[in-house]
Amino acid sequence: MGRQVCVASAGFCEHASKRSDVSMPEMVSEAIKDCLDKVPGIGFDDIDAYVNGNMPAFEGSNLPELWMTDWMGARNKPLMRVTTGGTTGGSVAIGGYYTVTAGIPGIDTVLAVAFEQQSQGDTSVGLASVAYGEISILNSLGIPYERLTRLLSAGAAIGVASYQATTYMRRCKITEEDLARVVVQNRRNAANNWWAHLKMPDLTIEQVLDTPYISFPLRYGMVCPASDGACAMLFTTEEKAKEWCDIPVYVNGVASVAHETAVLGYDGAGSGQLDPAEQLGAMRSADLAYKQAGISFPRKEIDYAEVYAPFPNQELMWVERLGLFAENTASPNYVNGVTSLEGELPVNCSGGVNSTNAIGASAMERPAVAALQIMGKASNQVPKTVHTSLGHGWGGSLNLCTFMMMADEPQRKFK
Amino acid sequence: MSKAELMKLTVAKLKALCQEKGITIPSGSKKADIVKLILESGATQEKSDKKAPAKKAPKESGDKTDSKLQKTQRKSMEYIKKEHVVTRTMEANWYLSSYKYKYNITHMQPFLEKMKEKKLVGLQCSNCNRVFFAPKLVCGNCLIKPDRWVDIRETGRISTFTVSYLVDDKTGEVIQKPIVLVQHDGSDTTWLAELSPGVRYQDTYIGMPVKVKWREDTEGSIDDIEYYEPLEDNAKDIPLRKDY
Numbered sequence: 001m002g003r004q005v006c007v008a009s010a011g012f013c014e015h016a017s018k019r020s021d022v023s024m025p026e027m028v029s030e031a032i033k034d035c036l037d038k039v040p041g042i043g044f045d046d047i048d049a050y051v052n053g054n055m056p057a058f059e060g061s062n063l064p065e066l067w068m069t070d071w072m073g074a075r076n077k078p079l080m081r082v083t084t085g086g087t088t089g090g091s092v093a094i095g096g097y098y099t100v101t102a103g104i105p106g107i108d109t110v111l112a113v114a115f116e117q118q119s120q121g122d123t124s125v126g127l128a129s130v131a132y133g134e135i136s137i138l139n140s141l142g143i144p145y146e147r148l149t150r151l152l153s154a155g156a157a158i159g160v161a162s163y164q165a166t167t168y169m170r171r172c173k174i175t176e177e178d179l180a181r182v183v184v185q186n187r188r189n190a191a192n193n194w195w196a197h198l199k200m201p202d203l204t205i206e207q208v209l210d211t212p213y214i215s216f217p218l219r220y221g222m223v224c225p226a227s228d229g230a231c232a233m234l235f236t237t238e239e240k241a242k243e244w245c246d247i248p249v250y251v252n253g254v255a256s257v258a259h260e261t262a263v264l265g266y267d268g269a270g271s272g273q274l275d276p277a278e279q280l281g282a283m284r285s286a287d288l289a290y291k292q293a294g295i296s297f298p299r300k301e302i303d304y305a306e307v308y309a310p311f312p313n314q315e316l317m318w319v320e321r322l323g324l325f326a327e328n329t330a331s332p333n334y335v336n337g338v339t340s341l342e343g344e345l346p347v348n349c350s351g352g353v354n355s356t357n358a359i360g361a362s363a364m365e366r367p368a369v370a371a372l373q374i375m376g377k378a379s380n381q382v383p384k385t386v387h388t389s390l391g392h393g394w395g396g397s398l399n400l401c402t403f404m405m406m407a408d409e410p411q412r413k414f415k
Numbered sequence: 416m417s418k419a420e421l422m423k424l425t426v427a428k429l430k431a432l433c434q435e436k437g438i439t440i441p442s443g444s445k446k447a448d449i450v451k452l453i454l455e456s457g458a459t460q461e462k463s464d465k466k467a468p469a470k471k472a473p474k475e476s477g478d479k480t481d482s483k484l485q486k487t488q489r490k491s492m493e494y495i496k497k498e499h500v501v502t503r504t505m506e507a508n509w510y511l512s513s514y515k516y517k518y519n520i521t522h523m524q525p526f527l528e529k530m531k532e533k534k535l536v537g538l539q540c541s542n543c544n545r546v547f548f549a550p551k552l553v554c555g556n557c558l559i560k561p562d563r564w565v566d567i568r569e570t571g572r573i574s575t576f577t578v579s580y581l582v583d584d585k586t587g588e589v590i591q592k593p594i595v596l597v598q599h600d601g602s603d604t605t606w607l608a609e610l611s612p613g614v615r616y617q618d619t620y621i622g623m624p625v626k627v628k629w630r631e632d633t634e635g636s637i638d639d640i641e642y643y644e645p646l647e648d649n650a651k652d653i654p655l656r657k658d659y
Contacts, residue, residue: 014497021499060509121509162577163596170621191495199495207492216578216593216616221492274574274598274605 002101006241011035025068044073054360086395089364090402115230190351229358253292367391548602
């Protein structure tokens with residue numbers, strides 16, 4: 001068993017569709033400054049190692065981590081790079097956790113940095129290369145490229161989500177109105193969050209339903225934006241975190257599990273799964289992390305959840321799959337306000353991925369916000385005291401799910 | 416363009432509009448002032464005239480296509496926006512050279528040969544007995560090569576679907592077309608497919624029974640399946656709507 005790991009701090013830069021005022025390393029340095037400002041007296045000298053990640057093909061700059069070495073104070077220090085598609089941020093956070101928990105002599109504090117400046121390049125070109133796994137198998141079936149683009153015309157991420165949405169909506173018997181309600185909650189939450197991108201304080205369900213379809217159940221108003229932004233998290237040992245922060249956040253469980261290809265039944269895991277909303281990988285990752293953290297009743301024991309939901313149907317799907325609500329009962333809880341800011345189990349009070357999506361960073365923003373909610377330093381802080389929270393990430397063409405459980409006390413019984 | 420429409424535009428767009436029309440804006444004027452200036456000058460009348468042919472609306476097919484076009488045009492939703500100062504930028508290209516990606520086709524050969532005879536076959540894993548259609552080289556659960564060929568029926572059911580909104584290059588019309596995943600009877604996987612062009616997208620539903628429509632001269636490729644035709648459904652709980 002490794003060392004106990006704590007999150008000492010987390011920081012963000014301001015997200016926007018075009019951060020035209022800064023270059024990529026400058027944007028990252030903003031997030032790192034925000035992160036280090038939250039732990040007074042801590043500077044670059046106290047950081048021993050770095051984990052860095054983004055999706056290089058989306059912004060057209062290769063090896064950006066070497067470019068920004070000086071901007072994050074990583075000169076003459078160990079540096080590791082992680083890239084796993086949509087879950088890049090989640091994997092970077094888990095990389096930071098592993099580096100600390102490994103107990104390497106001299107490496108106690110790790111800064112994990114994830115970022116994306118999508119306005120700089122062409123994201124759709126990058127996504128085409130990510131979706132190559134699916135394209136190759138369709139090619140081997142002999143489908144010509146023109147027909148293939150027509151079939152997959154729904155696009156990389158939204159094409160996957162629309163299939164999920166159709167089956168999920170049929171199974172739970174929900175309508176588009178229920179999807180729009182999730183969007184409204186997210187975007188109104190984002191209005192109170194200083195770094196969020198789409199801040200819509202006066203959004204109504206009618207306005208969302210007034211927008212045209214992009215791909216059948218999903219409308220233009222329901223889809224996540226493309227943002228520029230960065231996020232930084234500071235992982236350290238238990239002893240140092242107690243010294244540095246008032247409320248150190250203990251990371252009690254991590255997991256990352258992939259299960260089924262995004263376009264079903266073609267390649268990848270090949271489990272022959274028929275329902276795209278089944279998401280066994282998410283259930284498995286949640287099980288693993290709950291077991292590590294010693295959580296047996298997620299609905300009762302978890303106070304705050306931050307799930308990776310670029311599309312509203314996914315938010316409903318994930319909260320069920322992660323065991324927070326019973327099967328097919330997520331939507332009524334959004335009507336009753338259980339998941340709102342003042343509710344019993346607040347979900348995505350930062351606005352979620354639905355309001356801010358800097359691809360490389362967004363999976364890390366989930367555990368980062370969840371940690372800050374425990375510390376009480378989050379923007380749009382929930383009024384109740386948060387003891388346990390979770391951060392979840394999803395992405396890649398193989399439905400990779402990353403998961404991080406955090407609490408304000410360690411799980412001693414498993415040590 | 417009415418006042419409300421102009422107010423929806425961003426400041427930058429309004430300024431560009433003023434430059435086109437030759438309206439001078441006093442420095443430090445707000446969005447409402449610029450809109451007022453544009454409305455007073457009466458420049459919007461010309462603007463709307465100019466914009467009409469840009470919509471690519473075909474003249475012959477009257478209101479029907481117009482409403483369709485409007486449906487799919489992007490409506491921007493208002494949100495609190497902060498204008499950032501623009502720093503210096505540099506134009507550059509990332510030329511990605513051409514690659515040669517490889518994929519295995521050996522396991523597909525018997526499948527494609529059977530397609531020529533208008534027959535469907537799938538590969539069954541001899542360990543977990545799951546049938547892959549289309550055939551797969553390796554079973555993901557057992558990590559062995561499926562080697563038993565089994566017959567698959569031409570009928571199946573829609574396991575999930577979406578609707579794509581693509582513009583036809585020739586007519587400029589938006590085609591709303593259902594794209595479906597079909598699970599064939601006798602197989603354990605789904606299959607990406609198109610429905611018959613006669614089917615309206617509103618009538619598609621999960622669990623809809625479909626049947627293969629073959630091309631007349633088959634060549635031994637996936638394209639031999641032209642599309643899928645919906646079948647008469649005898650299930651009472653999910654009635655097939657026939658109001659068209």
